[in-house]
Amino acid sequence: MFNPFKDLPKDSGKLHSSPIIHRYERNPILSDKDVPYAASFVFNAGVNLFRGKYVIAPRVDLFDEERHTPALAIGTGLGWSDDGIHWEMEPEQIRVHYKGKILPWVCDARLTVLEDELYLTFCFENQHSERPGIAKWRGAGVDFDAVCIGIPQQRNMVLYPEKINGMYMRLERPSNQWGDPFHIWYAKSPDMKYWGEQELLLGCEDVPWANKKIGAGAPPIKTDKGWLLIFHAVDDNPDRAVTVAGGRTWSKRYTCGAALFDKDDPTKLIAITKEPLIAAEAPYETGFEGIWVEDTIFPCGAIIDQNDPSTLRIYYGAGDYCTCLATAKLEELWSVMTPTKRKAQYANIPFRIEEWDGQ
Numbered sequence: 001m002f003n004p005f006k007d008l009p010k011d012s013g014k015l016h017s018s019p020i021i022h023r024y025e026r027n028p029i030l031s032d033k034d035v036p037y038a039a040s041f042v043f044n045a046g047v048n049l050f051r052g053k054y055v056i057a058p059r060v061d062l063f064d065e066e067r068h069t070p071a072l073a074i075g076t077g078l079g080w081s082d083d084g085i086h087w088e089m090e091p092e093q094i095r096v097h098y099k100g101k102i103l104p105w106v107c108d109a110r111l112t113v114l115e116d117e118l119y120l121t122f123c124f125e126n127q128h129s130e131r132p133g134i135a136k137w138r139g140a141g142v143d144f145d146a147v148c149i150g151i152p153q154q155r156n157m158v159l160y161p162e163k164i165n166g167m168y169m170r171l172e173r174p175s176n177q178w179g180d181p182f183h184i185w186y187a188k189s190p191d192m193k194y195w196g197e198q199e200l201l202l203g204c205e206d207v208p209w210a211n212k213k214i215g216a217g218a219p220p221i222k223t224d225k226g227w228l229l230i231f232h233a234v235d236d237n238p239d240r241a242v243t244v245a246g247g248r249t250w251s252k253r254y255t256c257g258a259a260l261f262d263k264d265d266p267t268k269l270i271a272i273t274k275e276p277l278i279a280a281e282a283p284y285e286t287g288f289e290g291i292w293v294e295d296t297i298f299p300c301g302a303i304i305d306q307n308d309p310s311t312l313r314i315y316y317g318a319g320d321y322c323t324c325l326a327t328a329k330l331e332e333l334w335s336v337m338t339p340t341k342r343k344a345q346y347a348n349i350p351f352r353i354e355e356w357d358g359q
C-alpha cells in the first residue's frame with residue numbers, strides 16, 4: 001500500500017532544467033542596484049499584468065556588511081513596466097495596513113488580478129512566527145489593506161484570479177508538526193475573509209524529485225488544458241551539506257515544477273512534470289560565496305506573454321539574491337507533463353498504514 005513517507009526519494013541525483021526552458025539572456029531582470037532604497041538582495045518577486053502594465057513586487061532584504069542575521073530589514077518593493085523586463089520602482093516599499101498598524105517583514109509576495117483589483121498575497125515574519133495574508137491595493141502608491149491574515153506556520157499563500165463555482169480559492173503551505181515533508185493545501189471562501197473546506201491540493205509525494213517540501217509558486221493560470229500551477233519543490237540530502245554565510249549548513253535544492261488541474265474542478269490533479277522545469281544551473285542560481293543558500297529557484301510569477309500567447313513567462317527568485325525570467329512554449333510544456341492523479345486523495349492516511357482503505 002502507498003506510504004507517503006516511505007516512498008519519498010532519498011536522493012534525486014543531479015537535477016537539470018528541462019530543455020524547453022529558455023532563460024532570458026540578460027538575467028537578472030531586477031537586483032539590488034535597480035531599487036531606489038538600500039537593499040542587499042531583491043528576489044522572489046510576484047509579477048502580473050494589471051490594467052495594461054506589468055507589475056512586480058519583489059522581496060527586499062537588507063543586511064549589514066557581514067550578513068549577520070537577523071536581517072536589518074525585510075520588505076517588499078513595488079514597480080511597474082511596459083515590457084515586464086525593465087522596471088520603474090516606486091520610491092518606497094509596500095505598506096500592508098492591518099488593524100491600524102503596518103505589518104512587519106512582509107515578503108515572498110505574489111500578485112493576483114481578480115475582479116479588476118490588484119491583490120498581494122504574502123508572508124510576514126514576526127515574533128509569533130510566520131503568518132500569511134491577502135491584501136488589496138488602494139489604487140495608488142504603495143498602500144495595501146489586509147483582507148485576511150492566516151494563523152502561524154504558513155507561507156506561500158496564493159490567490160486564484162477568479163471565483164470558481166462561486167467561491168474564492170487560495171493555496172497555502174502550512175508547516176507540519178511531525179517534521180518534513182510539507183505540502184500544498186487549498187481553501188475556499190465566499191467573501192475572501194472567512195476561509196474553509198481546506199484539503200490537500202498536492203502532496204510532496206506527488207512530485208517525484210522532492211522529499212522535503214513543496215509550495216505554490218505563481219497564482220494559477222487558467223488555460224484551455226486546465227489550471228496550470230507553477231510550484232517550487234525542495235529536495236534535501238544532508239550528505240550534500242556545505243557551509244554558507246553565517247556558518248549556516250545548507251543541503252537543500254529549490255527547483256521549479258508545473259502541475260495541471262481540471263478546469264472545472266481545480267482541486268483535481270491531472271498532469272505534472274516528473275522532472276524539474278528549472279533546476280539551478282546558471283551562476284546566478286547556484287549561488288556565490290557570502291550568501292546563505294545554494295541552488296535556489298523560487299518562482300512567484302507566471303504569465304502568458306502578451307505579445308505571444310503561445311509563450312509562458314516564469315519569474316523566479318534566483319539564489320535568494322536576484323530576480324530572473326525564463327520562458328517556455330506552452331505546447332512544449334504540455335509535452336513534458338505526464339497525465340497523473342494524486343497519490344493520496346485526502347490527507348487522512350493513518351500512521352498504521354495497514355488500517356488505511358487506500359482511498
Ligand code: BMA
Pocket residue numbers: 044108254293296298317320
Ligand atoms: C524559503 C523561503 C524563501 C527562500 C527559500 C530559500 O523557506 O524563505 O523566501 O527563497 O526558503 O532560502
